Amino acid sequence: MMSLLSSHLEDCSTPQYFCFSVRCEVCGEYWYSSSIPFSKAEQAIQHQEKKELYDAIYQREKERAKLAAGQEARERFSQCPVCRRLVCDACFLICDEMDLCRECAGRMQEPGEPVAP
Numbered sequence: 001m002m003s004l005l006s007s008h009l010e011d012c013s014t015p016q017y018f019c020f021s022v023r024c025e026v027c028g029e030y031w032y033s034s035s036i037p038f039s040k041a042e043q044a045i046q047h048q049e050k051k052e053l054y055d056a057i058y059q060r061e062k063e064r065a066k067l068a069a070g071q072e073a074r075e076r077f078s079q080c081p082v083c084r085r086l087v088c089d090a091c092f093l094i095c096d097e098m099d100l101c102r103e104c105a106g107r108m109q110e111p112g113e114p115v116a117p
């Protein structure tokens, strides 16, 4: 699940902030992770001569931010066991036999309640 999620994380980071988004494959809504500031954003602007150093720190912090975003997304997204798509809680239904995405549940006429209405 974690590797599926990280492959769906889209990088929306700026030089100041790290942020990632995930798109629900059923409703198409984007979810954005909480943005995490780059700890050296100001120094990086002031000290152009150390650009490579700050670039390296940036990359390291971005990796961490990506992991955190993955953890956060994990609480909001599920993988449908039938179509294998990554779906948001509003599109993921708790059904009697197995939890399914809205589209699969509808096709199989499986009644269920969304995880997050």
Ligand SMILES: [Zn+2]
Pocket: 024, 025, 026, 027, 028, 029, 087, 088, 089, 090, 091
């Ligand atoms: Zn959705």
Ligand SMILES: [Zn+2]
Pocket: 080, 081, 082, 083, 084, 085, 100, 101, 102, 103, 104, 105
């Ligand atoms: Zn499905």
